[in-house]
Amino acid sequence: MTANQLSTRGLELRYGAKAVVQDLDLELPGDAVTAIVGPNACGKSTLLRGLARLLDPAAGTVALDGADIHRMPARALARRMGLLPQQPVTPEAITVEALVRLGRFPHQRLLAPWSAADQAAVEAALERTGTLPLRDQHVDRLSGGQRQRAWIALALAQDTELLLLDEPTTFLDLRHQLDVLDLVADLHTDAGRTVVMVLHDLGQxxxxxxxxVVMKDGRPAAAGPPGEVLDAELVASVFDVDCRIVPDPETGTPLVVPRDRAGRRTAAAPA
Known part of the structure; x- marks a missing residue:
């Protein structure tokens, strides 16, 4: 088994009487970047909350490297798993550096002073996310992309090998979406982080x-390498969109091209 592997067995997650994720058996590879995708209200963010122990299962288990996360002490789990929620609430009038310092909380001991190791972790997180020049600025005055990088810096300062990100590109323009996703890719390739993130854009x-992992109605419709699972039949079944799958001209990865539904196709467009 590779390190930082999350798995579920018979997982059921509910909000009140409503079951959102049902009877879910899932293996997420360690030492990899996993994207969880699917239509609205399919259970993507609910699943991530269950994986992060923010939502108690109504049935079944979530395991990290084979150990039930609900049997782990909270601090022990926080030293292994960092989370960026979908819309994190920024404390009022807090600076970027003060926000990032909060990531060291799982490593603090009662009455122990702030250490050189703590500050080094904060400095490294600020540098890796490009937020060093922003350290003294108030988070609530930053642009959306800057604010998202500050929150990722907090997760990095937590110094975990596993990061869970819930729609990290939401409300960002295209350039800042790519900035955040490039940062995520660098965290995996350069820093060895395992990443699980919820995304909306299938091409990204x-x-x-x-x-x-492609979710539909609280269950995985498909899971595996994108080039193997993403095809036109799957997109039609899960998203109700008629499309063609073509190679991304930059990367060769699958790119979803919806078919014209309003008769706007030009004579030069392929059938």
Whole structure:
């Protein structure tokens, strides 16, 4: 078994009486970038909350490297797993550096002073995310892309080998989406982080992920390398979109091209 491998067995996640994820058996590879995709309300973010122990299972288990995460002490789990939620709430009037320092909380001991190792972890997180020049600025005054990088820096300062990111590109323009996804890719290739992230854009998920989980109605419709699982039949079944799958001209990864539904196709367009 590779390190940082998350798995579920018979997992059921509920909000009140409503079951959102049901009877889920899933293996997410360690030492990889996994993208969880699917239509709205299919259970993507709910699944991530279950994997992060933010939502208790109604049935079944979530395991990290074979150990039930619900049997782990909270601090021990926080030293292994970092989470960036979909819309993190920024404490009022906090600077970037003060926010990133919060990531060291799982490593603090009662009455122990802030250490050189703590500060080194903060400095490394600021540098890797390009937020060193922003360290004294208030987070609530940053652009969306800058703010997202500051929150990723907090997760990095936590110094975990596994990062869970819930729609890290939401509300960002295309340039900042790519900035964040490039950063995620670098964290994997250069820093050895295992990443599990929820994404909406299928092309971006295929380009940046080693492994893809396609959710439909609370269950995986497909899972595996993007080039093997993403095809027109799957997109039609899960997203109700008629499309062609073509190679991305930059990376060769699958690119979803919806077919023209309004008769706007030009004579030069392929059938």
């Amino acid at each position: 998920a295929a380009r940046y992920a080693d492994h893809m």
